[in-house]
Amino acid sequence: xxxxxxxxxxxxxxxxxxxxxxxxxxxxxxxxxxxxxxxxxxxxxxxxxxxxxxxxxxxxxxxxxxxxxxxxxxxxxxxxxxxxxxxxxxxxxxxxxxxxxxxxxxxxxxxxxxxxxxxxxxxxxxxxxxxxxxxxxxxxxxxxxxxxxxxxxxxxxxxxxxxxxxxxxxxxxxxxxxxxxxxxxxxxxxxxxxxxxxxxxxxxxxxxxxxxxxxxxxxxxxxxxxxxxxxxxxxxxxxxxxxxxxxxxxxxxxxxxxxxxxxxxxxxxxxxxxxxxxxxxxxxxxxxxxxxxxxxxxxxxxxxxxxxxxxxxxxxxxxxxxxxxxxxxxxxxxxxxxxxxxxxxxxxxxxxxxxxxxxxxxxxxxxxxxxxxxxxxxxxxxxxxxxxxxxxxxxxxxxxxxxxxxxxxxxxxxxxxxxxxxxxxxxxx
Numbered sequence: 359x360x361x362x363x364x365x366x367x368x369x370x371x372x373x374x375x376x377x378x379x380x381x382x383x384x385x386x387x388x389x390x391x392x393x394x395x396x397x398x399x400x401x402x403x404x405x406x407x408x409x410x411x412x413x414x415x416x417x418x419x420x421x422x423x424x425x426x427x428x429x430x431x432x433x434x435x436x437x438x439x440x441x442x443x444x445x446x447x448x449x450x451x452x453x454x455x456x457x458x459x460x461x462x463x464x465x466x467x468x469x470x471x472x473x474x475x476x477x478x479x480x481x482x483x484x485x486x487x488x489x490x491x492x493x494x495x496x497x498x499x500x501x502x503x504x505x506x507x508x509x510x511x512x513x514x515x516x517x518x519x520x521x522x523x524x525x526x527x528x529x530x531x532x533x534x535x536x537x538x539x540x541x542x543x544x545x546x547x548x549x550x551x552x553x554x555x556x557x558x559x560x561x562x563x564x565x566x567x568x569x570x571x572x573x574x575x576x577x578x579x580x581x582x583x584x585x586x587x588x589x590x591x592x593x594x595x596x597x598x599x600x601x602x603x604x605x606x607x608x609x610x611x612x613x614x615x616x617x618x619x620x621x622x623x624x625x626x627x628x629x630x631x632x633x634x635x636x637x638x639x640x641x642x643x644x645x646x647x648x649x650x651x652x653x654x655x656x657x658x659x660x661x662x663x664x665x666x667x668x669x670x671x672x673x674x675x676x677x678x679x680x681x682x683x684x685x686x687x688x689x690x691x692x693x694x695x696x697x698x699x700x701x702x703x704x705x706x707x708x709x710x711x712x713x714x715x716x717x718x719x720x721x722x723x724x725x726x727x728x729x730x731x732x733x734x735x736x737x738x739x740x741x742x743x744x745x746x747x748x749x750x751x752x753x754x755x756x757x758x759x760x761x762x763x764x765x766x767x768x769x770x771x772x773x774x775x776x777x778x779x780x781x782x783x784x785x786x787x
Contacts, residue, residue, distance in 0.1 A: 383585060384501050388517040389575065390450060390494045394487045396521030397457065397568065399654055401426055401480070402626045403529040404561065406643055409631075411554050412473045416628075416763075420751035423623055425477040427743030429484035434741075435600075437492040438734025447583040450493045454576035456486030461569035468562040471554035476561075483565075488737055495718060496733045497586075511715040513665040519658030519711070523651050530647035532564050534630075602728065602735055607781055611721020614777045615739040618713045620746020621684075621767035625706055627747050629653055632760050638700045649700070653707035660711025668712065674782030677716045681775035684709035688768045692761040703764075713774065720781040746770060 401422055409419040441449040460483025467475035498514040603609045633639050633646040660680075667676060684706050691703035722732045746766060754763035 383582070384498065386579060386582060387494055387498045387501065388514055390490050391498075391514050391518040392521040393454075393572070393575065394457075394490050394494070394521070395518030396525030397483065397487060398426070399522035399526050399626065400529045400564075401623075402630065402650055403526050403533050403647070404476075405627055406630050406647075407533050407557075407561065408473065408476065411557055414473075416751035416754040417748065418751075420627060420748045421477055422480060423627055423747040424744040426480045426484040427619070427623070427741055427745075427747075429481050429488050430737050430739075430743070431741035433485045433488040434492065434736075434738035435734050437489045437737065438731060440489065441492055441734075445583075445586070446493050446497050447579060447586055450490055451576050451580045451583065453486045453489030453491075453493065454572050454579065456489060457483055458486070458569045458572040458576070460484070460486055461565040461572065464562050464565040468555060468558040471551055471558060476558075479565075488740075491740075492733050492737050495736070509665045509669045511719055512661050512668055512712055515712075515715045516658055516661035516665065519654060519661050522654035523658050526654060527648060527651045529564060530650065533560050534643055534647045600735065602732055607723065608721050608732065608735075610777050610780060611717050612735055612739040614717045614774045615714070615721070615736050616742030617746065617770035617773055618710075618717060618742070619740045620742035621770035622710050622713075623743040624747040624750040624767045625703065625764070626650070626653060628750070628754070628760050628763070629703065632703065633700050635760070637695045639696075649704060652701075652704040656705060656707030657711045660708045661715075664712035664716075668716065672782050673716045673720055674778045674780070676712060676778070677720070678775045678778030678782075680709045680712060681771045681778060684771045685768050685775075688764050688771075692764055709771075717774070717777065720777070 405419050405422050408414065408422065409416075412418075437449075437453075440452065444452070460479055460481075463479035463482055464476070467479050494514070495511065498511055501510075603612060629650060630643055630647055633649060634641060634643055639646055664676070687702045687706045687709065691699045694702070718736055721736065750763045750766050753766060754760050757763065
């Protein structure tokens, strides 16, 4: 971190005298990536649980992702404005405490056994995630040389993937492992209400534990709130920096964040049910739920590998190649049966690995002290995680086929491949 200016996300950066080395903060930022990644991926476990309990269609079940990721559209720009006012470290504390409140709201949601209350709790939880993510993305880019921002953010995203791997694994054991021998479809009236209340208690227990952990992390970050020196943010023109969308590279990149998150979340949301199909593994949810760690674990492994690859190869070209790989794997999965169909779709996680950090840094080249504005807009674009899964659910309901619904994520990856080619050269100064 420079004494008088904010280091750009990549490319050009202001380098005044009085440079302050704050790299000791990197472990704290890695922890933030781990936490918000893990909490986001728990949605993939909650969806089949709530789908069964409330007898939901795919469109209705995808409202879990819609309400969660709608927070990115609603909170992204205000979150960036908050960070510019109170700073990165205090902003992280505000985000963590908001996440804690969201977790605690699962208690009244369970007591009333109302689907809408679960959706509201997820929105509040996600609002905190958004604030933390607005902090984490530019902050990790600042804590080191600008020329290695691609690699460093990818390495940080690997900790995000560690969270998305571990949280669903234990979440599946705690939440899906409790599925009763009866189903909601077999009950009605008071019995159904009692069943829903009882079965949602496990969700409450999981999120209450998370609330306690978040309180501890918030305290630690608060104690370190003054360790980042010389922080400065340039006021953005327009509403929260929306003028940045006029830059073709940034605008195209923001669109690709929208599509990437939408595609990744869509696949993660349906993958447990996809694997249970007769044409794939023909096993109950409890038997295949653990396999979701292969999807998110592939992303984790790919990010550790990718952080090294991106130091020597063109980020744009790597992005185009992995996007094409994701499309190929979806086509293989939908065109085959059994283990090939199952594992090829799970392998899409490996292709996803470097997409978010690479799109982010390619789009944000040379933003300089407008980094917070750029991060805010990018986080609004994560709203794709609400829209694309909902559309995927609608396609699945209309066609009666999860395989057909996967055509939408495939189209998203095609557009992302185009951005990789478009942004393969460094941005103009």
